[in-house]
Amino acid sequence: DWDEGPFYQSQRLALYHATAEKLLASGHAYYCFCGKEQLEARRELAAEEGRTPKYEGTCRCLSAGEIERRRGAGESAAVRFKVPQTGSTIVHDAVFGDVEFQNTELEDFVLLRSDGIPTYHLSVVADDLDMRMTHVIRGADHLSNTPKQILQYQALGAAQPVFAHVPLILGPDKMRLSKRHGATSVLAYKDMGIVPEAFRNFLAMLGWTPSGAAAGREIIANDELISLFGLDGISRSNAVFDNDKLAWFNTEYIRAYPAERLLPLVEEEWRRAGLVPARSDREWLLSTIDLLKPRARNLKDFAESFRGYFSDEFSYDPAAVEKFLKDASVREMLVQLAGKYESAPEFTEVSIEQVLREFAAEKSIKAGALINGSRVALTGQGVAPSLFAVMAALGRGRVVERLRRATQI
RNA sequence: GGCGCUAUCGUCUAGGGGUUAGGACGUGAGAUUCUCAAUCUUAAAACACGGGUUCGAUUCCCGUUAGCGCUACCA
Numbered sequence: 001d002w003d004e005g006p007f008y009q010s011q012r013l014a015l016y017h018a019t020a021e022k023l024l025a026s027g028h029a030y031y032c033f034c035g036k037e038q039l040e041a042r043r044e045l046a047a048e049e050g051r052t053p054k055y056e057g058t059c060r061c062l063s064a065g066e067i068e069r070r071r072g073a074g075e076s077a078a079v080r081f082k083v084p085q086t087g088s089t090i091v092h093d094a095v096f097g098d099v100e101f102q103n104t105e106l107e108d109f110v111l112l113r114s115d116g117i118p119t120y121h122l123s124v125v126a127d128d129l130d131m132r133m134t135h136v137i138r139g140a141d142h143l144s145n146t147p148k149q150i151l152q153y154q155a156l157g158a159a160q161p162v163f164a165h166v167p168l169i170l171g172p173d174k175m176r177l178s179k180r181h182g183a184t185s186v187l188a189y190k191d192m193g194i195v196p197e198a199f200r201n202f203l204a205m206l207g208w209t210p211s212g213a214a215a216g217r218e219i220i221a222n223d224e225l226i227s228l229f230g231l232d233g234i235s236r237s238n239a240v241f242d243n244d245k246l247a248w249f250n251t252e253y254i255r256a257y258p259a260e261r262l263l264p265l266v267e268e269e270w271r272r273a274g275l276v277p278a279r280s281d282r283e284w285l286l287s288t289i290d291l292l293k294p295r296a297r298n299l300k301d302f303a304e305s306f307r308g309y310f311s312d313e314f315s316y317d318p319a320a321v322e323k324f325l326k327d328a329s330v331r332e333m334l335v336q337l338a339g340k341y342e343s344a345p346e347f348t349e350v351s352i353e354q355v356l357r358e359f360a361a362e363k364s365i366k367a368g369a370l371i372n373g374s375r376v377a378l379t380g381q382g383v384a385p386s387l388f389a390v391m392a393a394l395g396r397g398r399v400v401e402r403l404r405r406a407t408q409i
Numbered sequence: 410g411g412c413g414c415u416a417u418c419g420u421c422u423a424g425g426g427g428u429u430a431g432g433a434c435g436u437g438a439g440a441u442u443c444u445c446a447a448u449c450u451u452a453a454a455a456c457a458c459g460g461g462u463u464c465g466a467u468u469c470c471c472g473u474u475a476g477c478g479c480u481a482c483c484a
Contacts, residue, residue: 036482043481052411053480078482096414105412105480113482120484144413144479167415167477174476202421205433209422216423218433235422237415238477245421245434251446297446305446324444371443383445 009123012130016118019126019156020079020111028155029111031067031077032059054107055080079112081121081152089147094164094231096140101147109148121145125152133161137231140165140238141176164231167207168238177241193300194246195265197222198253202246204229206239219252247297254296259286262293266302270310273303277310278398285310288393291385308379309393316409320382324372331406333363333370334377338403347396353388377406 009016023029034055043053060082071077083106091099111122118126128136143165153160169177177184183192189199201220210228214220220228254262263282266289270277277285292306308314325331340355341347356374360367371387378399384390391399 032482034482039482047410050410054411080482099413101413107480110482115482117482119482124484139478140414141478142484145484165414170477172420176477205421207421216432218421235415239422240420242420242434248434294448295446301446320444368443375444381444383447384443385447387443 007127009118012123012127013116013118015130016112016122016126017116019129020118020122023081023111023152023155024079026155027082028152029079029081030060030062030108031071032080032108032110033062033070033075033077034058055109057108060108076114078110078114080108081111081148081155083108083148083151089150091143091146091150091163092160093143093146094162095234096143096165096236099143101144103147103151106147106151121148122152125149125156128161129153129156129158135162135164137164137166140167140236164234166234167236169206170238170240172240172243174240189246193269193298194250195253195257195299198249199246201225201253202249206241207235207237208233209235219249219256221253250299251297254293254299257293259289259293262289265299269299269303273307275303275307275311275313278312279310284393291389291393295383295385305381305383306379308381309390312398314380316376316380317382320376320380321409323382324376325406325409327369327373328407330365330369330373331377331409333359333365334373334403334406337370337374338400338406341396341403342400347392347399349388349392352391356388373406374403377409378402 020029024031039055042056046053059080084103086103088100088102089106091101093099109121110119112118124136127133146163146165150160171177183189186199190196200222201218204220204225205218208229209215210217210220211233212228214224214228263285269275279285288309289302292302292309296302296306302310305317337356337359340359341352344351344355356370357367360370372382375384375387375390376382378387378390378394394402
């Protein structure tokens with residue numbers, strides 16, 4: 001969770017300019033008048049000649065007089081960091097250990113663009129220093145950029161934060177996770193019917209393993225996750241995002257959640273699907289959710305395949321109809337069964353079963369055929385909890401009405 | 410191209426100089442019968458390759474290969 005912000009770079013320009021000014025004053029940065037086209041042309045040429053395309057330091061040694069004259073003439077200039085031409089910079093990373101970069105591999109990178117907007121390299125350092133960050137934890141794609149930031153800390157005479165780079169998450173094709181694979185935003189997973197806590201648990205297990213007493217456990221919810229999580233358990237290799245495993249975590253959380261906790265999440269799905277429950281009493285909603293949740297894989301199930309439990313507007317799964325309601329005589333018997341239920345003295349889970357089994361015996365038909373047929377007629381689905389519990393949840397009125405329609409499905 | 414990182418079942422991972430290389434997801438088979446997307450049982454499935462070091466490497470070292478990342482007046 002976060003406790004402040006968001007902050008906008010556009011409102012913190014003074015800070016970046018002041019930081020750049022400091023670097024300029026101490027000789028760790030300089031003005032660069034090279035134009036964009038000029039730089040691109042030089043880069044292209046270098047590539048053609050097989051040289052490393054790197055800024056050549058054209059403006060590195062301009063005289064103070066020339067700088068003043070050109071700036072005075074209104075020539076636009078960027079500010080570049082003056083990277084030492086010898087030695088190396090070591091990143092002490094909490095995950096990757098010490099990683100050494102030769103300074104000659106780095107170019108004099110831009111801190112401030114000619115329009116006065118800072119680049120990322122300057123703004124992270126200025127912000128982290130200003131906000132007194134103790135730890136910088138981010139994707140491993142930034143490991144190679146870290147020496148550029150360390151150089152700035154050193155030039156500014158500031159203490160470095162702890163750096164920790166975490167492995168990247170890859171798509172199924174082992175390429176970096178991108179829009180192409182579906183979703184890169186956590187909100188997208190919420191929209192997909194994933195319980196937030198399940199998603200967090202899944203994500204935490206990607207590239208990190210708990211140690212100690214929790215070693216080997218996979219289902220670890222929020223609070224415990226927070227207390228257990230640490231930099232030491234983080235792995236250094238990238239991980240492939242496995243949708244199947246996420247679905248499994250989601251299933252586990254939905255099943256383990258009490259109905260009270262599930263209800264608001266389910267109601268949100270209903271709102272999105274435009275479903276208004278046929279009954280609004282909380283007790284009934286909770287008990288029906290409890291009935292259904294062992295078979296739920298996703299929050300969307302409550303608005304989709306479980307639709308018939310909550311609304312009278314539901315559709316029949318063609319495959320289920322084909323499998324269990326193909327026989328016209330079974331349909332006819334369901335209509336007759338509706339009559340039995342209508343006139344039965346009571347309508348409890350026990351009596352419901354009794355009526356059905358007696359009716360099956362009377363007709364010399366297997367109870368299973370009626371049970372399976374009823375399930376489809378009542379819920380539209382071939383998969384459901386125990387039929388008699390379903391009937392009790394639906395209530396006598398709906399059961400009778402839906403069974404009567406069996407011949408018209 | 411240069412630099413950096415990584416390498417255990419299909420996937421997430423545990424392990425670590427001598428192990429039947431463990432678990433989870435997924436997959437296959439069986440059981441159950443009131444459906445299965447439930448439950449139970451069960452099976453298949455991995456140390457990238459080549460050199461060292463060592464009595465002994467999957468584990469330590471080097472190299473190769475592969476993958477990923479960085480290499481912008483993007484973040």
